[in-house]
Amino acid sequence: MLITLIYGFIVSLVYNNFISQAHLLAMEEVEELNYIVSDGKLLPDLPLDNNSSQKYLNKIFYYMYDKNDQLLKMSNKIDWSKTDIETLTTQDLLQDGQYEMHIVFTAQKEFRFFVITRESIWNNGQYAGKVYAGFDISHDLMLLGRLLLWITLLLLCTLFVINKAANFMANKAMKPVVESFEKQVLFAANASHELRTPLSVLLSGLDILKDDADNKMSAFSKEIIGDMTGEILKMKALISNMLLLARCDNSAAGLKKNRVWLNIILKNTAARFQTITADKNIALSVIDDVPDLYGWVDRNHLEQIISILIDNAVKYTPRNGKIFLRAHCHNGMSAISVSNTGPGIGEKDLPYVFDRFYRSSEAKKYEGSGLGLSIAKALAEKNNGMLIVQSEENIRTIFTLYLSQKD
Structure with a gap:
């Protein structure tokens, strides 16, 4: 200036x-x-x-x-x-x-x-x-033109030097932060991995106690063992989710992208939830608008994302509610929508639903750790996709996954 x-x-x-x-x-x-x-x-x-x-x-x-x-x-x-x-x-x-x-x-x-x-x-x-x-005045204006050219070159060189210096200083300043973050990710991954073994041992021990015919336990003791087993299973699932998130953070999660037919994945995944939805009298429907629609994605990651979204929908859909699964095209991208009737998500909570461990006051009434949607978003982004949410309170909630049709 x-x-x-x-x-x-x-x-x-x-x-x-x-x-x-x-x-x-x-x-x-x-x-x-x-x-x-x-x-x-x-x-x-x-x-x-x-x-x-x-x-x-x-x-x-x-x-x-x-x-x-x-x-x-x-x-x-x-x-x-x-x-x-x-x-x-x-x-x-x-x-x-x-x-x-x-x-x-x-x-x-x-x-x-x-x-x-x-x-x-x-x-x-x-x-x-x-x-x-x-x-x-040609000569004078030519001198001004040359001066402008030299000033422009000087400015470009100055900006280049400033940019290099700023990047160097920023990288130097961010290095401790990056190292600290990497250490935290590594710690979470290692801790999660190490905790899985003792939990498995505890779970196996409880199963042995429960199945031991010579061990005469009271009904109360059996109930305690059942509660412990349930809590260990929850802890094991939580640790598995934390390990998966840690792997996504440090790019350690394996990625094998292929052309995947979306409607087939939707129908197969929905079939695994038919029993649960039937118990709650929830209508689970797959809308097959575009039968040949495909996405370029890791098949296991896609199944996990859809499972998380359906499980989330089942959890918050009241009895006699409805859940719709639909694969469609949007602006040249493949899209999968999971919508459900129910209480919806409050406007103040909507920006934070993908934050790790975030649970709204309404969500705390249901079981969960607050990691499912974080995992779904992390896996979507790892596959160069995008996961968004729309909600109308007391009407419906829609989660939409966008996937590329090209590698």
Whole structure:
């Protein structure tokens, strides 16, 4: 911004200098025209005294007219400007003291520039003639153009250096954060992996106790063992989910993308939930609008995402409710929608439904860890897909998975 302001200041100075020079030149020629009008004869041209005078005369031009618009005297050694200047003087569009800059495209396929102004003379209150004067400003504008080019190159180089320096400093500043995050991910993965073995041992031990015919346990003890088994199974599922999320974070989750027919996956996955939905008297329907629709995705990941979405829908759909599964196209992408009737998701909770362990006050009435939707979103993004949610409170909720049809 500072360089731009400096350049603008320079351009303003140069422009004002153009105007001042044109005004001074016009005033000089007005004095000569006034002498011609008063004396009735032309002044002789003075001999040139040096090369600088020659260069100056080759740069300026002037045209003197009497009150009848008859040309009295002129000097113009700028060949490319004559036609345009004569057009301007003939049309007489300039007012006294008014300035204009003009651009000319010459026969040599070059651009040239000149500034022109007009001044009138008055003799005893009567209009006596006018002067058009100006000079070639091509050289000055070319210098400004080169200056602009160099400033632009300087700015680009500066931005490049700043960008490199900023990236270096940002990477240096973010390195501890990245390392800390990677350590947390590694810890979650290792801890989850290590916890699965003792939980499996505990679960096996409880199964042995429960099946041991010689072990005479009371009904209360059996109930306690059943509760412990249920809690261990929940803990094992939670740890498996945490391990899966940790693998998604560090890109360790295996990915084998293929062309997968979506309606087949939908129907097969829905079939596994028929018993659960029948117990709650929920109507589970698969809408087969586009039978040949496919997506480029990991089949196991897709089945897991759909299972999570259906399980979530079953959990929050009241008895006698409805769940609809549908595969369709949207803006060149394959899409799978899972919608259900029910309480819906509150507007204030909607932005956080995919956050890990987030559970709204309404969701806390149901069992769950708050990781299912996080896993579904992570798997969708790992397959270059997108998972979004729409909800109307007390009407319905729709989760839509978008998948690419190309690898």
